Amino acid sequence: NQISSRMELFKQTLHDHQCLQLSVNDYERVCRIPKRKGANFRDLGGVIIHANNSCPVIDTLVERTFLPSGKPLVPDHVISYCRGHGASRPYGRLWWDETVPTVITMVEPYNQESKSMEFIIKSERRISQKKEIT
Incomplete structure (x- = not known):
């Protein structure tokens, strides 16, 4: 019946979920990404x-911006990743009307391929791995 199938689905749902913690450098970068649809590392300047x-x-032609740790604000690996894979949205923000496909790799903000490593609109936290219930 319908009630038992809902109860079964509820039992399979993850209720005590926590996002993985960002590194200090990634947190600094994410905090500087504008809170608007389509914002990503390209908005950091330079x-x-x-x-x-x-x-x-x-x-x-412009002086490169560095984080307090001495690491660049726009990391080299983001640029080289984009050249190799054509991705355009590392350190991107997930907007209200956007969805995220199933994530099958480590969730890191700079490994963005198919919008799986993006950030919640008004949160400086990464989207985390979840197992899709089928």
């Missing part, structure tokens, strides 16, 4: 975006 919106490069 990045050149080509007219065709292709893979960005570090702008060598």
Whole structure:
């Protein structure tokens, strides 16, 4: 019956879930991403975006911004990842009308392929892994 199937689904649902913690550097970066739809690492500055919106490069004409730890605000691995995979949204924010496909790898903000490593709209926390119930 319908009630027992709902109870069965409830038993399979994860209720005590916690997001994985960001590193200090990633948290600093995420806090600087604007809270608007489509915002991502490209909004941090110091990045050149080509007219065709292709893979960005570090702008060598402006002084590079660094975090208190001495690491760059826009990390090199984000740029090299984009060149190799064509991704355009590492450190992106997930908006109200967007969904996230099933995540099958480690959830890191810079491994964004198919929108799986994005951030909640008004939270500086990463989306975490969940097992989809089928």
